[in-house]
Amino acid sequence: MLRLTGVAIALCVFETPAFAEPQLLDIEPDAHWVHEPTGLRLPPKIRDFVRDRIASYAAGDSNIGSSYFSPDDDEVLSVYVYRSGSYDVSMMADAAIEAMFTNENLGTIDAESVLFATFGADDIGEQSGVRASFEVDGPYRSTGLALFRAGNWLIKLRLSSKRVDVQSLDGRLALLASGMPISEPPEKAPPAYRILDCNDAQERPVAPRRTLEMTDWVIATMAVSVAYDESIDEGMPSETQQGPAPSKLCRDRASRGGRMFYRDGDSKMPRAIVFGDSGTVSYVGQTGFSLSEGEEPPIILSLANGMRTQLYEGFDMVPGFDQMLSVLSNEPIRAVVERTEDGGTNIILPSDS
Known part of the structure; x- marks a missing residue:
């Protein structure tokens, strides 16, 4: 009802109303943090990545981001869970991919090198997520993005590496996206596609x-x-x-x-x-x-x-x-x-x- x-x-x-300034959450370095609405868990380590911080970009837990770094700082993983004005994964992933090209800290992203794929599972919806990885010319060698929907939330991963090629990075990003610990959402998202x-x-x-x-x-x-x-x-x-x-x-x-x-x-x-x-x-x-x-x-x-x-x-x-x-x-x-x-x-x- x-x-x-x-x-x-x-x-x-x-x-x-004015938007809240980003605030660092007071989390112990070895403590797990759970986003209650989705069950997304941000542990101290994800594989060999070590968590640096968790920040809130809006009031409450409506826009949360966390950064993880490899032991040698050659790779950085960012995980975001947030409300959005749209839960159309295809559209929101397309916009997020275009926004990547404005990040000058990475270097020059080669748009033609894209490895594009959809992914998903029975719990979130078959092929309902979007993944895109690119070669980079600059401080980083490769970068990629994965985005999927969990109920009325979007979960986004950004992975960038100074040492591995785009094929290797895309494989790692696929494993990370498929292994994110979340609660089963109330409904499955529809299949995504490349816009x-x-x-x-x-x-x-x-x-x-x-x-x-x-x-x-x-x-x-x-x-x-x-x-x-x-x-x-x-x-x-x-x-x-x-x-x-x-x-x-x-x-x-x-x-x-x-x-x-x-x-x-x-x-x-x-x-x-x-x-x-x-x-x-x-x-x-x-x-x-x-x-x-x-x-x-x-x-x-x-x-x-x-x-x-x-x-x-x-x-x-x-x-x-x-x-x-x-x-x-x-x-x-x-x-x-x-x-x-x-x-x-x-x-x-x-x-x-």
Whole structure:
């Protein structure tokens, strides 16, 4: 059954809260640390890697990262577990891979050398994870990334080596990713795939705006709230899940590391912008249904990081990426859905709707 008792609705003016500064967790060097929501264990050692630190990049345990180093410091392993504005592993891995190319400390990554693979198991979903490894010219010889989903969490591994070639690193990364100790998630993730460039360039007209009524905001925010609820029945329709229903995406050619644009592979409509590599995603799409007979549901733009979703005034049609960015930069937030510390959801609606 849906757990809606934790939902609070406030009619008020709101401001965007500041993100917490990264904080080192006070963990003894020989102590194991467990991320309770996923069961992910960060032990003092992973194979021959020794843990250096565990840091929290957001409030609570919603974005945790840990660094491990080989005895000779020639290899570094980073492990992250975090909430995200999207749990589409294919899209989030693609954005994370592009972000790797901006890390000048590694050297120059050879994009053509990529070893790309999907992986998984019955507990998390067959072939539901993504792995990509590259040759590097510089201080490091090879680097790679593995990302998979555990319920409403993403788990990411980064491995870089100064001494082994890309084939060897990829083999080690595969073993590490398959051996991460986690609890069995409540549901399996769908198969992942490699996202390719869209085969055309597209110019979208300026989308007409649509003023949403209070009932529209209630529908939109409640849909996000239900998606946040991890006790949701497995039989609930896909429209209640966070973000659009699963379908293959292509990468818009205007994408670049730190700002990735994704379109629907069939309709070519803009779908999402992934900002950086920390799980901040902007989605655009219909709310799922309309209460007015014969009227199409409004198109709504959101910006989310897995803990907070901000919604903006609606559209009558899907806008292009330039219009999406303009709205995010220049227009006020119209509604907010936040996770609360007690596991519930707080919904904030605009006072002037």
